[in-house]
Amino acid sequence: MVKDIEGSYRDSVATISKEGKRNFINPKKPKGRLYNLRTAFSIFYLVVFFTIPFIKVHGEPLLMLNVLERKFIIFGMVFWPQDFFIFGIAMLTFFVFVILFTVVFGRIFCGWACPQTIFMEMVFRKIEYWIDGDAAKQKLLKEMPWNAEKARKRILKFMVFFSISFILANFFLAYLISMDKLLQYIKTPSEHIGTLISLSIFTSVFFFVYWWFREQACLVVCPYGRLQGVLLDSNSILVAYDHVRGEPRNKHAKKGEEHGDCIDCHACVRVCPTGIDIRNGTQLECVNCTACIDACDAIMTGLHKPTGLVRYASENSIKEGKRLIFTRRIKAYTGVLTALLALLVFLLVSREDLDARLMRTSGMAYSTLPDGRIANLYNLKLANKTHEDIPFTLKLENANGEIEYVGSADMLVKKEDYSHLQFFVKLKPADVKGWKTLLKIGMYEKGKKIKTMTAKFIGPETYR
Ligand code: SF4
Numbered sequence: 001m002v003k004d005i006e007g008s009y010r011d012s013v014a015t016i017s018k019e020g021k022r023n024f025i026n027p028k029k030p031k032g033r034l035y036n037l038r039t040a041f042s043i044f045y046l047v048v049f050f051t052i053p054f055i056k057v058h059g060e061p062l063l064m065l066n067v068l069e070r071k072f073i074i075f076g077m078v079f080w081p082q083d084f085f086i087f088g089i090a091m092l093t094f095f096v097f098v099i100l101f102t103v104v105f106g107r108i109f110c111g112w113a114c115p116q117t118i119f120m121e122m123v124f125r126k127i128e129y130w131i132d133g134d135a136a137k138q139k140l141l142k143e144m145p146w147n148a149e150k151a152r153k154r155i156l157k158f159m160v161f162f163s164i165s166f167i168l169a170n171f172f173l174a175y176l177i178s179m180d181k182l183l184q185y186i187k188t189p190s191e192h193i194g195t196l197i198s199l200s201i202f203t204s205v206f207f208f209v210y211w212w213f214r215e216q217a218c219l220v221v222c223p224y225g226r227l228q229g230v231l232l233d234s235n236s237i238l239v240a241y242d243h244v245r246g247e248p249r250n251k252h253a254k255k256g257e258e259h260g261d262c263i264d265c266h267a268c269v270r271v272c273p274t275g276i277d278i279r280n281g282t283q284l285e286c287v288n289c290t291a292c293i294d295a296c297d298a299i300m301t302g303l304h305k306p307t308g309l310v311r312y313a314s315e316n317s318i319k320e321g322k323r324l325i326f327t328r329r330i331k332a333y334t335g336v337l338t339a340l341l342a343l344l345v346f347l348l349v350s351r352e353d354l355d356a357r358l359m360r361t362s363g364m365a366y367s368t369l370p371d372g373r374i375a376n377l378y379n380l381k382l383a384n385k386t387h388e389d390i391p392f393t394l395k396l397e398n399a400n401g402e403i404e405y406v407g408s409a410d411m412l413v414k415k416e417d418y419s420h421l422q423f424f425v426k427l428k429p430a431d432v433k434g435w436k437t438l439l440k441i442g443m444y445e446k447g448k449k450i451k452t453m454t455a456k457f458i459g460p461e462t463y464r
């Protein structure tokens with residue numbers, strides 16, 4: 001709960017009315033240095049977002065997160081379920097990084113780089129200002145009875161929002177299944193009903209979020225937003241109101257009493273997309289969009305006072321004039337992050353391009369052939385993580401035996417694909433060293449050994 005200037009406590013969120021209905025926020029269009037910087041950054045961000053699905057490395061997408069097929073390509077490197085532990089470590093590293101970053105820099109990510117904020121504030125909201133006008137005009141339009149102007153604006157906004165949601169859904173799907181596949185599926189929609197259904201669902205979700213749900217995604221759904229309460233401390237840098245300089249507010253100071261720099265103009269509240277008053281302190285609803293900084297800076301400039309009454313600052317720096325402190329918590333997070341990064345680099349560097357799992361076929365004992373030789377049946381599963389086909393041959397390395405393939409064994413693992421084959425290993429009794437003999441099987445590509453696999457060969461005890 002946040003204490004306001006009158007001493008009462010805010011016990012509700014600005015976006016929900018006393019009756020429990022949705023209060024739709026119409027923030028005033030922000031203007032200023034930080035808004036311009038965020039606009040420039042978001043243009044760069046959007047160019048990158050819409051370009052990545054078209055970039056290929058060795059004929060494969062630069063980034064693809066195919067959850068259904070459990071195939072992930074990150075910066076051209078293919079990750080299969082066998083690499084799941086690398087993926088897990090990468091995710092863990094990412095989460096620790098996010099935690100560490102949040103402890104120090106608060107929600108700077110939310111304001112500058114979160115896709116929800118970028119699309120909401122820098123795409124859909126700008127279009128809304130363009131069609132409906134600024135906050136006051138939006139409210140007028142909402143309250144006016146239906147007429148030709150209102151219908152025209154609503155239809156136009158609906159069409160533009162829906163079209164962008166549809167484009168977004170396509171790109172979102174391209175990140176999941178690759179742009180090539182998406183284009184191929186779109187050309188033959190009747191054969192790919194699943195793709196059409198996915199596109200319809202994604203489009204509807206995006207449209208719902210940007211047309212109606214808006215800031216509720218940050219307030220209610222986003223787990224990162226909900227975590228702020230445990231991640232932030234009084235040394236975290238946030239968008240904050242300098243209450244030492246601002247209070248008592250001009251309007252609230254008694255006659256003749258000295259007052260702070262805040263003139264209680266509410267400019268910072270009017271621009272807030274989550275409807276809060278930053279002067280009430282750090283609040284979970286604040287997405288650090290910086291709109292209130294720009295609004296207050298404009299007021300301070302007009303009053304010929306220094307800017308920065310609302311600025312990026314930590315609670316302690318405002319209260320005690322302290323600089324950022326490298327706390328024990330930050331040191332601990334840094335240590336864990338460094339260890340995880342080192343492990344991740346090691347796993348990536350030592351990752352094998354061809355994953356081979358050789359196992360004796362379970363549930364089958366050895367068999368004795370009419371010529372006296374002993375045979376064991378093996379299963380070999382291969383995963384080719386490279387962008388080239390790998391033809392191969394197998395050779396016994398430490399025994400004079402024979403390898404006989406079951407069926408028409410395909411001695412090739414296609415690029416980024418799996419292969420599975422079965423084969424018998426037949427050994428003379430002289431080469432069988434009792435119940436368990438350790439076999440070494442070499443895998444060769446064009447005569448060059450690329451892998452040595454080991455497996456157990458079982459035989460009768462009497463041969464020991
Ligand atoms: S309080 Fe300021 S930074 Fe936080 S969401 Fe509102 S306008 Fe953005």
Ligand code: SF4
Pocket residue numbers: 241246261262263264265266267268269279295296297299309310
């Ligand atoms: S914009 Fe600045 S001066 Fe105006 S109410 Fe907000 S903090 Fe006070």
